[in-house]
Amino acid sequence: MNAFHQTRDNTDSLEQMLSMLLDGAVEVLDISPDLHDTAVRRYKEVGAWLAENGSPGWEIHSQGSFLLGTVVRPGTESGEYDIDLVCRLPLKQESTSKEGLKQRVGDQLVAYRGWKQRQGHTDGPDSLEARRRCWTLGYPGFHLDVLPAIPDEDHPPTGILLTDKNLHKWQHSNPLGYADWFRKRSEQSRALLEKLHANVAEVPEHHIRSTLQRLVQILKWHCMLFFAEDTDNRPPSILLTTLAGRAYRGEDDLFTAVRNVLAAMARLIENREGQWWVPNPAHEEENFTDKWNEYPERRRKFLSWFDEISTTMDGLSLMESKGLDVVYSRLVKSFEAGPMMRSYERYAAREKASTVQRMSPTGLLSATAVGPRRKPNTFYGQHPGPRG
Incomplete structure (x- = not known):
């Protein structure tokens, strides 16, 4: 009907x-259109910093509910929106450890936040925190969770491997492939x-x-x-x-x-x-x-x-x-x-x-x-x- x-x-x-x-x-x-667009601008700037200051080939893109368009404001009216990002480094699994990968991305995010503060920019992150699988950048109304990742060579072209300090093994994921599947389901x-x-x-x-x-x-x-x-x-x-x-x-x-x-x-x-x-x-x-x-x-x-x-x-x-x-x-x-x-x-x-x-x-x-x-x-x- x-x-x-x-x-x-x-x-x-x-x-x-x-x-x-x-x-x-x-x-x-x-998430409101204005806040959505603000979040996109922030993570694109973070991505540009990582691409320019990290090793060649670093990439950042959204994943999860923000990418799928299914964000729901958490809990209370004042609750922050949670926006997940992937920072993908072009490394082979045998060339890095989970701890080393996370630290490399974290070092660049620390440098990014410091640069924003030294430049007197008021649109930089209010906070930077290490969490179980990611680094979290805090902004008014939302926070960006940046997940360090490397390519999953067994599942090309969009498969990735993620870190998790509570788990011994690398975690498999494919957010871009999943988003493509979900988009096709929506288009029915x-x-x-x-x-x-x-x-x-x-x-x-x-x-x-x-x-x-x-x-x-x-x-x-x-x-x-x-x-x-x-x-x-x-x-x-x-x-x-x-x-x-x-x-x-x-x-x-x-x-x-x-x-x-x-x-x-x-x-x-x-x-x-x-x-x-x-x-x-x-x-x-x-x-x-x-x-x-x-x-x-x-x-x-x-x-x-x-x-x-x-x-x-x-x-x-x-x-x-x-x-x-x-x-x-x-x-x-x-x-x-x-x-x-x-x-x-x-x-x-x-x-x-x-x-x-x-x-x-x-x-x-x-x-x-x-x-x-x-x-x-x-x-x-x-x-x-x-x-x-």
Whole structure:
């Protein structure tokens, strides 16, 4: 069902109402276009410094939710966005150690921060910290996690090896290959291709969100709230993203897509000779549920979350003719009240404006009331006003 198709009484269907409410709420949690562009400028400058001052061939690019367009603001309104970057050095595995690689990148980041401070630049990082797998540069509103990496010669051309001070072996990854897979899954939506074709000149492509990107953000948001007091057992975002991407079948209506994906997700978790397994589509040897085999409690917690969100969506699907206020009241029981309120207010204002526009000077509905009423194009991912 197309999200913009109207029912005969010229009101939104329940699925449309829920899609718009969920989309509007998760849009509030999305990184704003301005902050997105600021983060890109910062990491491009860091990348240019590393390329010019490190050895020849150093490269930096984004990875994870920032690259996929599925960023969700963490926890609270003041929470910082986490942006992952890869710093790839053209070294062979036998020519360096994990510790040596991390230190080489760290030394250059220390030098970069010092140079910014000596030049009196106010846009440099506020902090620089060594963490388990990366170096973290802190900025107002976000931080950049820079992961040192080298090429994975067994998985060319985009496979990489990452450091981890808590693990003996190099860690395999392929963020560019994964992003290419996720992009192709997103492009199953005909509506996305139409938006990109019509709007990319007016709105940058990375500010337009597909149905798949939005539904991943909804799953991540609900999961973050569910595990707010139990972050150690929270499923990794890459697991939710992979299951959603594999289950997605090109639906344009957001609520319908979420329900269909949830209905299919459990069947995509394999049991290979007693080992739970969800393979990385860009690196089949990597298992995104490997920790379940080591810590069975994590699988049980995942299933508890999965049952909770599935029950919530099934319950919402039964609220036909309940009205906006009742639907909203049910949504805020499972999702964060602030973003849902923003979306509710925008939706209610849209409905009021539409009704006013269809009234004649006599106060009666005009002839246009019998025609289709379209949802204004808000260009997925754009923010209508400042947060507060």
